[in-house]
Amino acid sequence: AEEVTADQVVGAIEDVFGVTQGQRRNHTKGTCAQGEFVGMTEVSAYSRSPLFSGKRLPVVARFSLAGGNPKAPDTAKTPRGMALEFTLPDGGLQHITMLNTPMFGAAQPSTFLAQMIAMKPDPATGKPDPAKIRAFIDSHPDSRPQAEFLASHNPPSSYANSTYFGIHTFKFVGRDGKVTPVRWRFVPRDGEKRLSDAELKSSPPDFLERRLIERTRHGKVHWDMIVTIGEPGDPEDNPTVSWPEGRKEVRAGTLTISSAMPQHGAACEQVNFDPLVMAEGIEPSNDPILMFRSSAYAVSFVKRIGGL
């Protein structure tokens, strides 16, 4: 794969969506939330992370729409995000930053960069050139599984009615040092619900934030953290490829969201949900996208915190 820098990629995102000063360059539209997580002590057999101590851990959360458009319509057939920051018993932090698609649209940062370059609006029309998008898809087969998933699944009717996937492979490290490849997802106890085709046409541009705030006022919202245990040969460094069916799954804990609020001035606003912020007992895989994200988030974070 060609060498791609975080500055290049964040610059290309800005070329597509423009810059909203002081805001995230990607997933710009979003909503803050607060809650807690209780991990299952049984998972300690796989990971010595304090996430699975069984203690109640405070969580700062952010729900979002992919892309750098702060006014993206909530009906857009783009990914939704759920970002979590857990405060561990020793004060350490664990981040988990997920999307509502089982796979990502790039196996290498170069694919993500090529997509942004293809999406850049043509100065003559103010719109992306369909021929460039077509050429990108034809030359980057790794972009197709996620694009096909997004095309064939309507967006959720509420942030509370979506599953969110970790997508990357991570390594659980046990007390004895034993390493287990895992993937995880957070499954909503409210059930999965998607907009109907009619709702897709009739819904206003903004409903996700309001619905989440209203839902938390009616009571706590729960997700089960489900961990899939990898088997030898399962792809560990390619976030565009799902694991085969039939893998062992373990319920690893419960996330509870108890309140939600607009992001301005709330706790999640200033958090950089860098997915490589990890505690003892959970380690990254060699997934080149996972490795790259950390530097891209840092570039975006430094800009927005500096008011740029």
Ligand code: HEM
């Ligand atoms: C080459 C790949 C990727 C690039 C370049 C990228 C870039 C970014 C950037 C620049 C931000 C804003 C960071 C900030 O200012 O705090 C962001 C946010 C986000 N990304 Fe990515 N990303 C990539 C892949 C992924 C993947 C694979 C996932 C999920 C598994 C993901 C999920 C999210 C979420 C949920 C947010 C919003 C976090 C928040 O609420 O603060 N991204 N991404």
